Amino acid sequence: MRLPLRHLVLVVAVAVAVLAGGVLVPMWRQAVERNLDARADPHHIAGNLYFVGAPAITAFLLLGADGDVLIGGGDHLMGHKILDNVEQLGFERKNIRALLATDPHLDEAGGLADLQDATGAELWASDANADVIAAGGFNDPSIVYTPYRLMARAGINKYRAPRVDHKVKDGETVHVGALALTAHITPGHAPGCTTWTFTVRDHDRDLHVVHRCGLELPYGASLTDPQQYPGIRSDFERSVTTLRSLPVDIWLTSQGREYGRFRKYEASLKAEDPAGPFIDLEGYRKSIDNAEAAFRKLLAEQERK
Numbered sequence: 001m002r003l004p005l006r007h008l009v010l011v012v013a014v015a016v017a018v019l020a021g022g023v024l025v026p027m028w029r030q031a032v033e034r035n036l037d038a039r040a041d042p043h044h045i046a047g048n049l050y051f052v053g054a055p056a057i058t059a060f061l062l063l064g065a066d067g068d069v070l071i072g073g074g075d076h077l078m079g080h081k082i083l084d085n086v087e088q089l090g091f092e093r094k095n096i097r098a099l100l101a102t103d104p105h106l107d108e109a110g111g112l113a114d115l116q117d118a119t120g121a122e123l124w125a126s127d128a129n130a131d132v133i134a135a136g137g138f139n140d141p142s143i144v145y146t147p148y149r150l151m152a153r154a155g156i157n158k159y160r161a162p163r164v165d166h167k168v169k170d171g172e173t174v175h176v177g178a179l180a181l182t183a184h185i186t187p188g189h190a191p192g193c194t195t196w197t198f199t200v201r202d203h204d205r206d207l208h209v210v211h212r213c214g215l216e217l218p219y220g221a222s223l224t225d226p227q228q229y230p231g232i233r234s235d236f237e238r239s240v241t242t243l244r245s246l247p248v249d250i251w252l253t254s255q256g257r258e259y260g261r262f263r264k265y266e267a268s269l270k271a272e273d274p275a276g277p278f279i280d281l282e283g284y285r286k287s288i289d290n291a292e293a294a295f296r297k298l299l300a301e302q303e304r305k
């Protein structure tokens with residue numbers, strides 16, 4: 001017996017609907033939930049420096065005798081994961097006295113308000129980041145692509161706003177007891193993008209650590225007619241020069257993938273010198289070279305138009 005075409009279409013449509021509603025949507029929802037709750041093992045890096053972030057987005061704890069410092073706030077779902085990680089390592093959330101912001105986007109500043117509430121720590125942000133972070137990501141000049149701007153205006157990228165207690169200028173050092181972390185404004189990814197440098201004492205050596213702010217240009221940015229982000233081209237070029245001038249042993253980024261967090265962590269578990277795999281000047285230089293090459297390519301493409 002052959003089904004008339006009409007019936008066949010109906011049968012296929014019902015089958016697709018059953019498959020989507022009964023199987024695919026629940027699978028997708030489960031995957032999203034699992035992803036939202038994904039955890040990473042917190043771990044030691046070197047000296048008084050620890051990783052306390054999530055699998056994709058990082059956060060770092062620097063222990064001090066007079067209070068600890070936390071770099072990076074994670075996204076809006078990460079605050080409690082960071083705190084759990086701090087406690088899993090045996091440290092106390094209430095010892096965190098300073099939160100250092102890196103950039104004002106949802107994935108790096110979204111957790112700051114939760115962290116501030118749970119720790120009572122004071123938040124430090126660069127001049128250019130401060131207003132955006134204090135507004136929960138609203139009016140962010142580094143969102144330049146028109147559809148994204150419209151979405152941002154509708155509040156899609158908004159996060160709960162933390163209180164910015166201190167504004168830092170380029171070259172300014174934040175002190176918590178003997179801890180000293182210097183802010184370098186490295187704009188391009190965002191006008192207030194902040195790179196933090198400090199030293200850790202690991203056994204009998206001092207290691208220079210750079211928490212490098214993002215070098216990815218805002219999606220849809222024009223380097224030749226930068227109406228949405230004036231000065232983006234010179235900002236980026238200056239940042240690359242600044243970043244190349246910094247002394248570096250260990251480098252870190254907000255996105256763990258960028259500095260090879262998991263690979264280095266796995267290698268450190270087996271290494272005779274556990275900090276060894278994190279010492280990576282070559283990887284740091286290469287990351288800047290790659291970002292600069294992408295910038296030059298984009299610039300050449302846009303100049304040709």
Ligand SMILES: [Zn+2]
Nearest residue numbers: 103105108214
């Ligand atoms: Zn960002």
